[in-house]
Amino acid sequence: MEPALIGTRLASAAIGPLLKKLLASESPGAGLVRKDAEVRLSGLVSFRGEKRTLTEKDVRKLAATLVERSRRGDGEPPFPADETEAVTDALAANLLALGDLDMDDVQAVRLGHRDLARRLRAAAPAPDGLSTDSVLYLETMTEWACLHILEFFTRRSTFIARSLVEQTRAQAELLAGVDAVLTRLPAAESRDAAFERRYLAHLAKKHGRLTIYGVDLHHSPDEWPLDMAYLSLEATGGEGAPEAPGRQREQASVRADLALARHERVLLRGLAGSGKTTLVQWLTVSAAATEDRPEGMAYLRGRVPFVLPLRALTRHGERLPSPDRFLSAAGCPLTPPDGWTDRVLAAGRGLVLVDGIDEIPEAERGRARDWLRDLLGAYEGNRWLVTSRPTAVRDDWLAPEGFAELALAPMARTEVTTFVRRWHKAAGPDAAVYEQPLLDALRTAEHVAQLATNPLMCGLICALHRDRRGFLPRGRKALYEAALSMLLSRRDRERDMGAPTGLVLDEAPQIQLIQRLAYWLTLNGRTQLDRAHAASIVAEAVPAVPDASAYPPDRVFTHLLHRSGLLREPTADTVEFVHRTFQDHLAAKALVDHWDIGVLVRHAADDQWEDVIRMAVGHARPRECAEILRELLSAADAAEDRRVRLRLTLLAATALDHATEVSPEVRGEVLRRTGEVIPPRTAEEARQLAQVGPLVLELLGAPEELTDEEAVHSVTTASHVTTDAALLYLARFVRHPSLEVRSQLMWSWFRFDPRSYAEEIVARLDPSDLIFTVGGDEQAAELVRLGLTPLRLSIESPVSEDLKARLLSLCDPVRLQLKQVGGVAKLPPLPPSSRLSRLELFQFNPATTLDLAPLSALAHLERVEVYGPGSVIGVEFLPPRIHVDIRRSSIL
Incomplete structure (x- = not known):
């Protein structure tokens, strides 16, 4: 109620x-x-x-x-x-x-x-x-x-x-409560959110372009859109502590830009130009993105990046900044609301990127670590990345603070290819025409490929190639000198590095000192030497180099080791060059400076000295160059081994291209001697030339310069030099009118990587009258993958029955060879509608009995040829139109 x-x-x-x-x-x-x-x-x-x-x-x-x-x-x-x-x-x-x-x-x-x-x-x-x-x-x-x-x-x-x-x-209580809440949240949050949006947009714009330092180019811009040019590299490092004294930790690999998804704190080591700073840019831009983050980067959602390049924070001896000075110290023009950085870090939303421990003076690195410790203790839950060159700080330098230590790995060949393609895409449509020629050069010019192991050097090579309208120097001198100039002086200067090691040395004195190390290593057949011995070599040379003699020798050595970008410490007590090719280049310069021609000639037959000798010709003055070449030809005449004579003759010919100036007489003699063996004139000569190695590829003639017979033998030589450079040379013959030349290309497939050869050679071959030979499952799978349907097909027994059936179904050939049928007592299934007109069967097993009766259903079959000792039955069931030829004693 x-x-x-x-x-x-x-x-x-x-x-x-x-x-x-x-x-x-x-x-x-x-x-x-x-x-x-x-x-x-x-x-x-x-x-x-x-x-x-x-x-x-x-x-x-x-x-x-x-x-x-x-x-x-x-x-x-x-x-x-x-x-x-x-x-x-x-x-x-x-x-x-x-x-x-x-x-x-x-x-x-x-x-x-x-x-x-x-x-x-x-x-x-x-x-x-x-x-x-x-x-x-x-x-x-x-x-x-x-x-x-x-x-x-x-x-x-x-x-x-x-x-x-x-x-x-x-009302009074309500107003007081609202005021308290507003002080903590809404107004502050509103201001923080508005500023954060501006800040992230600023970071995305500032770090969204990739800069190549130290490249003096007229036709190439020095900045590229980061999202187009960035290439994620691998980082490796120990997972956990060693289980026993002296036992090495297991090496694990992770995509470098995903390291912070696995570890909250990372110390990342990498050589000069290995991509440390570029990685910092990539992480910054990925975190700043409001949508469409790159693949795998969703873990940075909600993170606020703080980019702290130590070279800029301490340029004038300033104290490392507290959080409220992060932005101003890093040169950010925006002014955050009071306490904003503290609120972000206290909430555990920060992505703190400390770039370049090696780029501050060694005496300040301990203070930098204390600064990091204080920050880590005050703010939990953030992500921290610290970068350094490998030898700038000792192992486990930040291990007590929970940092995982990783190292950037050198670029693999596939990564180099990807980098070059992205670089040219980023450079704009005008650069596209230079992409494939450079990829070809990286495969044929070993001296170029040896340099292209990190993003900095790859970027240098790309820019130099484009600046020279698609031509890299045929000799290595110009390329290496550009690289050395960038690493030794221009890169630090253009990055406004100052003098992190406390001394300043121009490019020339650094080269004079470092080439002493290269000379000793090469002369002694080594690639590493003790750190103490390296320091003593430099100390001995310092008094003779005026610009360096003003500094203590140990400080000069430390500068060369940490700042040159040419040296590294693979272990705590050894030193080596970051690239063997830099060692060879500088050793050649030192040998020419000392005029140790006898040393050069004595090692001419050693393939480890090939690059040194060729680069020595590049460094030499005209008279010195002529003498080196004459001595090589004289050594060839004195050699008893034909292979050594060929090698020395061809070495002189390839070195000739590195000479800046040489007398016509010497040039003519080298070319005459080379013409006696190239192009090869018989199959035997072709195989002997191949034993000389990759340098012969630089001398083999182009298809249009050769007769059909010379072309066959040149292809034979190149096919026995199983390198990428050989693959590119062979690709020049894929449309050759001679069936014998194209058959030689087809038969050489087994010597190379099945996929690369299929894409570069097999898929481009002129199929006219050519029998496509398939010697295994990998080759069969490549024909299926590429969708190739040759009319003439030869399949050998290593091919599995399943792939054989798929291949026959795809191709439906008019002529088919089945080799080494062996223990297979039945033919592969062929539909009655098959257009097969000629079938050739090769049996190697006398115990095999082959039944030809199923062939009677093939409407277009006209001829069957059987080779080998096995038994053949079912011939009587074949219609009269099918001619059967059995040759028991003839096997290919």
Whole structure:
């Protein structure tokens, strides 16, 4: 029963005075200065306190009156008559509970009559044994009473005053709370979020381009879009500690830009130009991206990068910055809200990229580590990357701080190819024409390929190639000198490095000192030497180099080791060149400077000295160059071994291309002697020339310069030199009109990588009258992959039955050779619709019995030839149009 229904039975004018008796008489004012300043409901009822006007018995009588009057009238009574007394007692208990509630009248009015009724019923003893109608009546009657009681409260003269006071207090508390929250969150967050968006956009723009330092080019821009040119390299490092003394940790490999997904803290080592700074740029741009992050980089979502190049932070001897100075110290023009960096790092959202521990003075590196330790201790949960050259800090330098130590690996051949393609794409449409010639050069010119092992050198080679309109220097001198200039002087200068080792040396004195190391290594047939011995060689040479003699020799050696980019320490006590080719180049220069021609000639037959001799010709002046070449020819004449004579003659011919100037007489003699053996004129000469090695490829003639017979023998020579350079030379003959030349190319497939050869040679061969030979599953799979469908096909027994069936289904040849059928007693399935007209079978197993009867279903078959000692049956089932020729003694 609703209060409204009860209200129709209880007239408010009559019942109101009854309920008003429950409340004490009021006093004027808000009641704020009374002794009991907080006036609770217990002080407002008439049946509590010192001046009670009602007793509990009176309250029960009041409840009985209310119940009796609500039962009057027509219609069905609200509850069973026999429960009247129990209902009355329960209503009285509810009304009495008004004095037990811990609230005042303002709070009661704020609750509302229904919630107040629920509070009263909860505070009163629960009635037992009441029917559902009685319980419902009790609930609605209590609510109706509460409605009147609250009405009385609002009419009290003190209520309005108290309400205003309470409202003022609540508003003040609310405003104070809002102010506190705003101080911590909304306004600050709003400012932080707005600044963060600007900051990330600034980073994306600033670091979104890749710069190549030290390249003096006129036709090539020095910046490229990072997302187009970036190549992710591999990083390797120990996983965990060694299990026993002296035992090496297992080497694990991870994509460098995913290292921070696996490790929260990483110390990444890498040689000069290996891509450390570029990786920092890539991580920064990936974290700054608001959408479309590169593959695998989603782990940086929500991270805020702080790029801290140490060379810039301490350029003028400044203290390393605290977080509030990160941006200004790194040259960021934006001003963050107060405390923004601290809030980002405290929340664990930072990506802190500390680039170049090696690029600050050695004396300051300990202080840098203390600075890092303080930051790490203050801010948990962030990601940290610190980069360094390999020897700048000792092993486990940051291991106590939980850093995993990784090292960037040299670029693999496939990565070099990818880099070159991306570089040319980034350089714009005008550069596209230079891409394939450079890839060819990287495969044919070993001296170029040896340099292209890191992004810096690859970028240099790409830029030099484009600047020279698609031509790299035929000799190595110009290429190496450009690389040396960049590594030894221009790169640090253009990066505004200052003098991190405390001394300044130009390019020339550094070369003079480092070539002493190269000379000793080459002369002694080594690629490494003890660190102490290397330091003593440099110390011995320093007094003779004026620019270096002003510094202590040990500091000069340290500078060369850490800043030249040419040397590295593979272990703590050994030194080597970062590339063997730099050692050869500088050793050749030292040999020419010392004019040790006898040393050169004595080692001319040693293939480890080939590059040194050719580069020595490049360094030599005209008269010196002529003498070296004459001595090589004289040594060839004196050699008893024909192979040695060939090698020395060809070495002189290849060295000739490195000479900047040589007399016509000497040039003519070298060319005459070379012409006696190149091109090869017989198969035997072709194989002998191949024994000389890759240098012969530089002398073999082009297809248009050779007769058909010379072309066959030249292809034979090149096919026995199984290098990428040979592959490129062979590719020049794929459209040759001679079937014998193209057959030689086809037969040479097995000597090379199946996929590379298939793509470069087989897929481009002129198929006219050519039988495509498949000698194994890898070759068969390549034909299927490339979708090649030759009309003439030769399949040997190493090919599995499954691949053989797939290949035959794809090609449906008109001529088919099945070699070494051997133990296979049945032919591969061929559909009746097959266009096969000629089938040649070669059996090597005398125990094999070959049934030809299934061939009768082939509609186009005209000739079957069987070679070998095995038995043949089923010939009688073949139609007369199929000619069968069995030659048991003839096997190819």
